[in-house]
Amino acid sequence: MNLADLLLRQATDRPGQVALVEGSGRTKRSITYGDLADRSAADARHLRDAGIGPGRRVLLFLPLSIDLYSAIIAIVRVGAAGVVIDPHEGLRHVNRCAAAARPDAMIAVRRAHLLRLLCPALRRIPRHYAVGGGLPWTRRWDHVAASAAVGDRAQRGPAAMTPDDAALLTFTSGSTGVPKCAIRTHGVLSAQYEALRDAIALEPGQVDFATLPIFALANLAGGLTTILHDWSDPSISRVTAAPAFLRARAPGDRRLHTVFTGGGPVFPADLEDIRGRFPEARIVVLYGSTEAEPIAHIATEAMSAEDLDAMRRGRGLLVGSPVPQVALRIIRNRAGESIGPLDRAALDALTCPPGTAGEIIVSGPHVLRGYLDGIGDEETKVRVGDSTWHRTGDAGRLDARGRLWLLGRAAACLRDERGELYPLEAESVARQDPAVVRAAVVGIDGSRIMLVECARDDLDGIAQRLRPVLEPFGIGQTRRVARIPMDRRHGAKIDYAALQRMVAAMRP
Numbered sequence: 227m228n229l230a231d232l233l234l235r236q237a238t239d240r241p242g243q244v245a246l247v248e249g250s251g252r253t254k255r256s257i258t259y260g261d262l263a264d265r266s267a268a269d270a271r272h273l274r275d276a277g278i279g280p281g282r283r284v285l286l287f288l289p290l291s292i293d294l295y296s297a298i299i300a301i302v303r304v305g306a307a308g309v310v311i312d313p314h315e316g317l318r319h320v321n322r323c324a325a326a327a328r329p330d331a332m333i334a335v336r337r338a339h340l341l342r343l344l345c346p347a348l349r350r351i352p353r354h355y356a357v358g359g360g361l362p363w364t365r366r367w368d369h370v371a372a373s374a375a376v377g378d379r380a381q382r383g384p385a386a387m388t389p390d391d392a393a394l395l396t397f398t399s400g401s402t403g404v405p406k407c408a409i410r411t412h413g414v415l416s417a418q419y420e421a422l423r424d425a426i427a428l429e430p431g432q433v434d435f436a437t438l439p440i441f442a443l444a445n446l447a448g449g450l451t452t453i454l455h456d457w458s459d460p461s462i463s464r465v466t467a468a469p470a471f472l473r474a475r476a477p478g479d480r481r482l483h484t485v486f487t488g489g490g491p492v493f494p495a496d497l498e499d500i501r502g503r504f505p506e507a508r509i510v511v512l513y514g515s516t517e518a519e520p521i522a523h524i525a526t527e528a529m530s531a532e533d534l535d536a537m538r539r540g541r542g543l544l545v546g547s548p549v550p551q552v553a554l555r556i557i558r559n560r561a562g563e564s565i566g567p568l569d570r571a572a573l574d575a576l577t578c579p580p581g582t583a584g585e586i587i588v589s590g591p592h593v594l595r596g597y598l599d600g601i602g603d604e605e606t607k608v609r610v611g612d613s614t615w616h617r618t619g620d621a622g623r624l625d626a627r628g629r630l631w632l633l634g635r636a637a638a639c640l641r642d643e644r645g646e647l648y649p650l651e652a653e654s655v656a657r658q659d660p661a662v663v664r665a666a667v668v669g670i671d672g673s674r675i676m677l678v679e680c681a682r683d684d685l686d687g688i689a690q691r692l693r694p695v696l697e698p699f700g701i702g703q704t705r706r707v708a709r710i711p712m713d714r715r716h717g718a719k720i721d722y723a724a725l726q727r728m729v730a731a732m733r734p
Contacts, residue, residue: 228384229393229412230266230303232419236449237263240430245446248291250456257292259449262299265292269300270382276353278331280305280385283395285324285351287313287334287341290439290454293357293367295446297333298394302412305385306330307392310439313338314714315399321345323397323405326598333357333367389413395598396516399713406602408516408594417591418519419447421551425512425520426466426486435465438489440519466512468718469496477503488512488523490718491632491650492545493657494537497526513545513632517594517606517616521554521586522546522630538658540651540699542623542631552590555615556624559584561637565617567609578623583648585636586622589615621648638722640669644700649720652676652699661688664710666720667701668729674701677728679710705732 236245241260249255257265278284284301286308288294301308311323324347331353332339339361342348355367387393394410410418422428422444430449435457436442445452453459457475464482465472468489473496485500485507492511500509508527514520524546533544548554557565557576568576578584587608595614596603608615621636634649649667656665656676664679676696680688689704696704711724 227389227412227416228302228305228387229415230299230384232416232447233299233302233443234263234266234384236430236446240449243431243449244451246292246295246442246452246454247456247459248454250458254456255292257296262292262296262446265296266299266303267382269296270303273300273304273306273331274382276331278304278306278353280387280391282306282330283309283327283392285309285311285327285329285332285334285348287311287332287338288357289335290436290442294439295442297367298443299446302393303384305387305391307395309395311397312399312714313341317341317344319397319399319405321347323407324348324351326405326407326601327395327397331355336361339364387412389416398516398602404601406606407598409596409598410594414592414594415443417551419444421520421549421590421592423448425523425549426510427484433459433461433463435459435462435467437465437467437471441466469493469500470712470717472496472500472503475503478505480504482507484508484510486510486512488514488545490713491543491634491653493543493654494534495657495660497534501526511545513630515618515620518552518588518590518592518618520549521552521588521618522548524629537654540655542633542648543650543654545630545632547627547629548588551592552588553615554586554588554624554630556582556584556622557587559621559636559639561585561619561635561639562605564604565608570610573608573610573615580624580626580628583621583623583633583646586618586620586630587615588618589613635720635722640667640674642669642672642674642700644674647674647699652696652701655695655699656692656704658695659688659691662692664712664720666710666725667699668725670729670732673703674699676701676704677707677710678704679708680706 236259243259244256245259245262247256298308309327309329311320329351332351333355335357336359354364356364357367360366390411392409393412393415396408397405428448433451434445435453442452464484466486482504485504510525513522522545556578593616606617621633623631638649640647652667653665656662661680661682662678663681666677685706692704711721713719713721
């Protein structure tokens with residue numbers, strides 16, 4: 227098998243349909259499925275000529291673009307693995323990740339090549355290609371692709387791969403330790419497409435505005451047209467994005483058929499805001515992670531008034547039933563400890579009954595089974611016989627109907643003489659106040675304190691309104707902070723490493 231077979235299938239079924247649209251205004255350009263197949267064939271031919279094939283790795287520093295997806299298809303087509311590192315995480319992160327991945331080539335926009343001056347691991351890469359212009363000691367990738375395409379459209383078939391061969395390597399931020407490299411194999415990515423096809427209703431001909439690279443890949447496999455940058459494009463009918471992105475859109479500026487949102491907690495206040503901005507759209511909440519996407523989903527029309535009231539009162543955030551492709555369990559919260567290997571009886575003994583909070587673990591064909599060089603496996607994987615379960619790091623509970631309710635990060639649970647308090651139990655209540663933009667509950671010297679990022683300066687009024695609703699959670703104090711730290715990529719999840727540093731600075 228080879229993931230490229232899945233990604234290239236649409237070139238046969240609908241060669242003239244637009245696959246990708248990038249840029250806006252005068253810089254806007256598009257490519258059809260047929261032309262994308264031809265371009266990736268040219269890219270693949272050059273990679274083969276350069277000795278890049280099975281077992282090799284190619285580092286990509288490219289924005290969401292036609293160049294990126296053509297390169298990814300070419301890389302998996304020859305049997306190599308693409309490596310993606312987020313440069314926004316800083317030079318130290320880039321150098322550590324590149325040293326761990328040991329790429330054989332690097333394809334990057336010109337400004338990304340400047341990182342080679344500061345990162346020894348990038349300088350050690352044997353081959354460098356620049357997109358969008360030339361640089362000393364660097365070949366121009368666009369010239370390579372163009373010269374390879376002239377007079378040679380030989381469509382050599384994708385390399386024969388096994389389901390366990392790596393296709394794409396991506397790194398965690400490493401904010402709480404050494405970055406972990408997630409190995410997305412040909413089998414895992416193919417299974418992920420099957421799960422996403424059902425969860426987000428991938429149907430050929432739809433026009434999707436993509437904010438997440440992995441969803442754009444699924445769109446290519448599913449025959450959709452993907453708009454990468456231009457939100458003003460009138461053909462857009464659906465969007466998959468974090469709440470923070472959707473909050474930044476003007477109300478009524480786009481008629482959409484469907485809005486898929488996730489990537490972090492989706493509060494009732496977020497759902498109300500999204501509904502106000504896109505009143506005609508069907509809204510679907512997605513839950514998943516880098517290692518397992520998707521895990522669960524639910525459309526807002528399936529949320530009853532009682533469900534919404536429970537979320538507002540701090541019972542957790544409803545994300546729906548697990549997708550059929552995953553097995554999901556709630557186990558006793560042992561965040562920070564390694565677990566296993568176990569037999570089935572021991573796993574059953576760890577499993578919580580419905581209604582009881584604990585760690586969320588999942589297993590299935592699209593769940594990543596391990597990390598590069600095993601770094602991170604001990605704390606995040608549970609081996610049960612021949613099966614591998616992934617510890618998501620999230621806490622939750624299953625209700626009597628088998629639906630999943632999120633409670634926040636398992637390691638962020640506060641434990642004191644008052645019992646356990648999971649973050650989303652109290653934060654979802656605080657977020658109901660219209661002046662609260664973000665909220666985070668923390669423990670400081672034995673006290674439970676709610677930190678709030680506010681839209682207004684009226685802290686006294688906010689604290690007065692929050693006092694009676696937070697009192698049942700043992701929270702006696704509300705403090706205003708200028709900013710609650712969020713993840714750099716999507717602004718959807720609290721950056722707990724930065725939050726811990728903030729809390730440490732608050733202690734006398």
